[in-house]
Amino acid sequence: xxxxxxxxxxxxxxxxxxxxxxxxxxxxxxxxxxxxxxxxxxxxxxxxxxxxxxxxxxxxxxxxxxxxxxxxxxxxxxxxxxxxxxxxxxxxxxxxxxxxxxxxxxxxxxxxxxxxxxxxxxxxxxxxxxxxxxxxxxxxxxxxxxxxxxxxxxxxxxxxxxxxxxxxxxxxxxxxxxxxxxxxxxxxxxxxxxxxxxxxxxxxxxxxxxxxxxxxxxxxxxxxxxxxxxxxxxxxxxxxxxxxxxxxxxxxxxxxxxxxxxxxxxxxxxxxxxxxxxxxxxxxxxxxxxxxxxxxxxxxxxxxxxxxxxxxxxxxxxxxxxxxxxxxxxxxxxxx
Amino acid sequence: xxxxxxxxxxxxxxxxxxxxxxxxxxxxxxxxxxxxxxxxxxxxxxxxxxxxxxxxxxxxxxxxxxxxxxxxxxxxxxxxxxxxxxxxxxxxxxxxxxxxxxxxxxxxxxxxxxxxxxxxxxxxxxxxxxxxxxxxxxxxxxxxxxxxxxxxxxxxxxxxxxxxxxxxxxxxxxxxxxxxxxxxxxxxxxxxxxxxxxxxxxxxxxxxxxxxxxxxxxxxxxxxxxxxxxxxxxxxxxxxxxxxxxxxxxxxxxxxxxxxxxxxxxxxxxxxxxxxxxxxxxxxxxxxxxxxxxxxxxxxxxxxxxxxxxxxxxxxxxxxxxxxxxxxxxxxxxxx
DNA sequence: CTGAAAGCGCTTACAG
DNA sequence: CTGAAAGCGCTTACAG
Numbered sequence: 008x009x010x011x012x013x014x015x016x017x018x019x020x021x022x023x024x025x026x027x028x029x030x031x032x033x034x035x036x037x038x039x040x041x042x043x044x045x046x047x048x049x050x051x052x053x054x055x056x057x058x059x060x061x062x063x064x065x066x067x068x069x070x071x072x073x074x075x076x077x078x079x080x081x082x083x084x085x086x087x088x089x090x091x092x093x094x095x096x097x098x099x100x101x102x103x104x105x106x107x108x109x110x111x112x113x114x115x116x117x118x119x120x121x122x123x124x125x126x127x128x129x130x131x132x133x134x135x136x137x138x139x140x141x142x143x144x145x146x147x148x149x150x151x152x153x154x155x156x157x158x159x160x161x162x163x164x165x166x167x168x169x170x171x172x173x174x175x176x177x178x179x180x181x182x183x184x185x186x187x188x189x190x191x192x193x194x195x196x197x198x199x200x201x202x203x204x205x206x207x208x209x210x211x212x213x214x215x216x217x218x219x220x221x222x223x224x225x226x227x228x229x230x231x232x233x234x235x236x237x238x239x240x241x242x243x244x245x246x247x248x249x250x251x252x253x254x255x256x257x258x259x260x261x262x263x264x265x266x267x268x269x270x271x272x273x274x275x276x277x278x279x280x281x282x283x284x285x286x287x288x289x290x291x292x293x294x295x296x297x298x299x300x301x302x303x304x305x306x307x308x309x310x311x312x313x314x315x316x317x318x319x320x321x322x323x324x325x326x327x328x329x330x331x332x333x334x335x336x337x338x339x340x341x342x343x
Numbered sequence: 344x345x346x347x348x349x350x351x352x353x354x355x356x357x358x359x360x361x362x363x364x365x366x367x368x369x370x371x372x373x374x375x376x377x378x379x380x381x382x383x384x385x386x387x388x389x390x391x392x393x394x395x396x397x398x399x400x401x402x403x404x405x406x407x408x409x410x411x412x413x414x415x416x417x418x419x420x421x422x423x424x425x426x427x428x429x430x431x432x433x434x435x436x437x438x439x440x441x442x443x444x445x446x447x448x449x450x451x452x453x454x455x456x457x458x459x460x461x462x463x464x465x466x467x468x469x470x471x472x473x474x475x476x477x478x479x480x481x482x483x484x485x486x487x488x489x490x491x492x493x494x495x496x497x498x499x500x501x502x503x504x505x506x507x508x509x510x511x512x513x514x515x516x517x518x519x520x521x522x523x524x525x526x527x528x529x530x531x532x533x534x535x536x537x538x539x540x541x542x543x544x545x546x547x548x549x550x551x552x553x554x555x556x557x558x559x560x561x562x563x564x565x566x567x568x569x570x571x572x573x574x575x576x577x578x579x580x581x582x583x584x585x586x587x588x589x590x591x592x593x594x595x596x597x598x599x600x601x602x603x604x605x606x607x608x609x610x611x612x613x614x615x616x617x618x619x620x621x622x623x624x625x626x627x628x629x630x631x632x633x634x635x636x637x638x639x640x641x642x643x644x645x646x647x648x649x650x651x652x653x654x655x656x657x658x659x660x661x662x663x664x665x666x667x668x669x670x671x672x673x674x675x676x677x678x679x
Numbered sequence: 680c681t682g683a684a685a686g687c688g689c690t691t692a693c694a695g
Numbered sequence: 696c697t698g699a700a701a702g703c704g705c706t707t708a709c710a711g
Contacts (some may be wrong), residue, residue, distance in 0.1 A: 013484075015704060016704075017704075017705095025576075025681075026682050026683085027682085027683095027705095028680055028681075028682070028706090029680090029681065029682090030681085030705080031705075031706065031707085032707095035706080037706090037707085040680080040681095041680060041681075042680070042681090046680090046681095058460070058484070060483065060484060061507075061704085061705075062402075062404070062461070062462070062703085062705065063402075063459060063460050063461055063462045063705095064399075064400045064401075064403035064409070064702050064704080064705090065404050065405040065463035065515070065703070065704035065705035065706090066400075066704080066705055066706080067400035067460075067687090068398070068401050068404055068461075068686095068688065068689085068703090068704080068705070068706095069398040069686080069687055069703090069704080069705045069707085070687085070704040070705080070706065071687070071706095073400070073454065073460055073461075073462050074454065075457075075461065080439075082425065084423065085421060085426045086422075087420065087422065090421045090426075091419065094449065097449055097697085098449060099597075100454065101449060101453055101454040102453060102492065103453065103609060104453040104454060105454055106454040106455060106456075106457050106460055107454075108444055108446065108457065108461070108703070110444065113430065113433055113434060113437060117437055117438060117439065117440040117441060117707085118410065118436065118437040118440060118441055118442040119446065120442075121398060121442055122443055123396070123397070123411055124399050124403075124411050125399055125409060125411065125444070125461045125462075126398070126399045126400035126403075126461070143655050147396070148349075148394065148396060208684090222393065227619060227620065240386065251616065251617075253621070254617070254620045254621075257622075258620045258621070258622050261622050262622065280587065281587075281590070281617055281682045283563060284590045284591050284592065284594045285590075285592075285621065285622075286594050286597050286598065286621075286622060350688085350698080352688075353688075353689095353691070361697075361698095362691095362697055362698050362699085363698085364690090364691080364697075364698070365696090365697065365698090366697085367689075367690065368691095368697095369688080369690085373691085376696080376697095377696060378696070378697090379696075380698090382697095391706095397688085397689070398687085398688050398689065399689095400687085400688080400689090401687070401688035401689035401690090401703090402688080402689055402690080403689090404686080404687090404688080404702095404703045404704065404705080405689045405690040405691085405703050405704090406689080406690065406703085407690095409701070489683060562680095586691070678689090680711105681710105681711085682703105682709105682710085682711080683709095683710085684707100684708100684709085684710100685706105685707090685708090685711085686699085686705100686706085686707090687700090687704105687706085688703105689699100689702100689703085690701105690702085690703085690711090691700100691701090691710105692700095692702105693697100693699095693700085693701100694697105694698085694700100695696105695697085695698080695699100
């Protein structure tokens with residue numbers, strides 16, 4: 008579809024009666040051009056009143072860069088936490104003069120992927136993606152964070168980003184729980200990330216001598232049955248994928264007459280606003296989003312600079328326990 | 344920052360040994376060119392293995408359009424509902440061959456606004472913006488939805504989008520409540536929209552003969568005091584800005600020993616996932632996001648086509664009551 | 680201080 | 696079927 012054309016710098020030049028180049032110099036504040044104050048003012052005035060706005064495509068083409076970083080996200084539900092992370096990334100990149108565009112590919116048909124449409128200096132994807140997605144992204148020149156080859160990284164939840172799930176387990180272990188369950192979200196788009204987090208929980212449970220009795224998708228419909236099964240299997244606590252899943256499990260337990268935390272402790276992940284408000288308030292784990300955002304930004308800047316972008320040896324991303332009402336020592340069903 | 348250069352179509356042409364134009368015709372599947380199957384295949388193969396990807400800036404410049412719609416959002420917290428709305432808008436535009444970029448300007452410094460950087464066919468803002476913002480956006484050629492001049496529209500909450508707040512009031516009136524309070528969110532970024540919704544609640548309350556006793560910002564810290572004050576003032580119900588605010592008020596009430604809904608009814612807005620999970624589950628109002636999304640998309644397409652983009656006489660956006668546990672008939676403090 | 684011009688990498692008539 | 700070329704609207708040396 009053709010677009011109504013706009014005023015060009017050429018026309019501004021004509022209106023003022025100066026050369027095309029002069030207009031460019033004034034508009035871009037090009038240093039070392041000594042243009043008379045009067046000329047400068049006239050150009051600026053004319054540009055303003057003609058409604059001149061530079062054509063960004065032409066600008067990007069001529070300059071060879073655009074100062075845009077395009078971040079491709081998995082097709083996740085974007086919750087408060089994700090949104091917060093994106094904001095922090097945008098801020099970190101902004102400090103370096105880059106503007107962040109966050110975009111999730113959608114299923115459908117006619118529209119083309121954004122990385123074919125906008126002139127980004129860097130297109131990067133934020134893991135986890137499955138193998139097929141990684142291949143497709145790489146074929147399109149999309150860098151992926153963290154780098155899948157990076158040792159010690161298993162998607163977004165692996166390696167240095169493992170503190171959250173570990174802390175969930177540690178908290179329950181410290182309270183004296185021995186048998187726990189893992190509750191996954193129902194949304195299939197989260198299956199991959201949930202798998203990552205579950206693996207970390209499972210490993211840490213092994214280290215701390217806990218039994219992970221069950222690992223189950225939990226939505227509003229199925230949560231009540233899951234809670235019953237877990238109690239029957241001797242569970243005294245549940246690790247939830249995130250605070251929303253924790254609230255689903257908690258809500259189901261309460262409605263089934265199971266006291267939280269007296270009969271079942273439940274810990275969430277993310278410290279989303281919901282966790283503090285829920286009754287009972289939800290014990291959870293807060294991860295250092297700003298630190299992750301700064302890694303992402305640093306990764307992007309290194310890639311743009313053409314440097315090898317391996318994550319190197321930065322410190323592990325910290326997680327903090329946020330203890331609230333939904334966890335306590337096991338009062339019943341405690342195994343030895 | 345200069346970017347590492349990429350393979351051009353020129354180089355593909357050289358590699359294959361055909362003219363630059365031929366490459367373009369093959370790549371774009373230009374009709375009416377009758378290129379031999381062999382040539383076509385060789386071009387495609389070479390492009391693939393050289394890793395050719397078209398330069399989008401050059402493409403946009405030469406074509407004069409980009410198939411991008413840039414949607415500028417107020418700097419809101421993006422919750423599930425907003426995200427859902429954006430997804431629906433993206434889908435609706437996708438059907439017309441456009442790719443949506445959603446972007447919120449952030450406060451800070453170095454990065455330039457996205458509309459100066461990407462070659463969008465249309466830049467539109469989704470209201471509400473305050474007067475100052477509207478002026479700034481207009482100066483940058485940003486179209487605003489809904490059009491502020493449009494009669495019967497007062498920002499995003501006005502006119503045809505008024506069904507939600509009205510329904511909140513109607514539900515409470517139908518139940519027999521006579522004195523109600525309005526609970527606003529603490530986030531200052533939402534002040535403008537909250538003002539819109541409050542106005543609609545106030546008007547509808549007047550129509551239904553209800554008294555709006557108080558209108559107050561409610562966060563976790565202040566909610567308990569607010570609940571006490573409301574009860575003392577004879578309120579039997581609260582209209583909340585959205586489900587999160589409703590959950591804050593409900594949580595505070597329960598912790599203060601005030602029974603919900605027996606002593607205080609609370610109704611939210613949006614039907615976010617939280618509303619169903621909370622204990623007690625929250626009565627709320629669901630708005631037809633898809634209908635709004637389709638309006639937004641239609642508005643965009645009309646603007647791009649250069650047509651007058653007035654919203655015209657579309658039907659009002661529907662809202663549906665979602666009755667749950669947090670509202671009931673007033674048991675106490677009922678006025679006459 | 681200013682003008683004439685090449686070049687960014689595409690698209691797309693226009694000749695052959 | 697293919698080649699030579701103008702043009703999109705900028706930036707930016709290079710002469711004057």
